Amino acid sequence: MRRYGDPARPGQKYRPRPGVYAVLLNGTKVLTTHQAEPTPEFQLPGGGIDPGEHPLPALHREVFEETGWKIAVTRKLGAYRRFTYMPEYDKWAEKICTIYLARPVLRLGPPSEAGHTAVWMTSDQALDQIANTGDRRFLFQALRDQPR
Template sequence: MGVSDYIAGLRKQIGHDLLMLPSASAVVVNGAGELLLQRRSDDGRWSIPSGVIDPGEQPAEAAVREVFEETGVRVTVERLAGVALHPTGYPNGDRCEYLNVWFLCRPEPGQEGAARVADDESLEVGWYAPGALPPLNDYERLRIETTLDGGETAWFARSGADVPMR
């Protein structure tokens, strides 16, 4: 889907300067314990499905929407897994800091086989066993590990903590 009209409008006003944005992500785990990942078209890296929360949209809604838009898989949110602020820089020079909220999600019945490239934000999508993941950066690993290792309490970045860049 690319950049929303909302963000494009903000960028017209501020150029490449720092923009703080709310975002949501989903660590999607199927019945076999595999993780749903996408290879992003903007930087070619593997990632969990994620994106900016639209104005008026709840974070859990955004996570569900992003998973479907990027992978074609319909999911249900099980619990909040974590929250952190992290910086990101883009090849075009745009700078952002995302307040990212991530959730543990499960595919709806019959959706495990639905994984496919569903929009122009993904180059590839697929299910991966935790021990056989494609190359991931430290921020992706942080969100996956805190979700899989977590209990009922969400992980959060402590005051002064360095969170890896995307």
């Protein structure tokens, strides 16, 4: 599986952290989430899969928590991994990030997860603003594969 970001630090123990994320397209617009803490950044909506939870329900839950939107999942785009420190959990993680293509169906309300704001962007803005290189790669792939 391809890695994006920094390599694993020698001697550092990492715990696996599976997660699901969505490229959310509506025409030429991309729905992102802005996370204020610990470092302000734009991201693909999504997050960790809870123990015993299946990936697709986790994706629906995470997208709703971070954007307030109900979604329809189209297909799996792929997966990558990255090694990172997660200050909100005080742990070093090997994040296994599975990315899906989906479309926003209905806005049910504001994000319920503190510190998150749903932000619509043009595809060019999203490719420029999304902080994670792995997320940007899958966004680029999804945009490239869209019918013209």
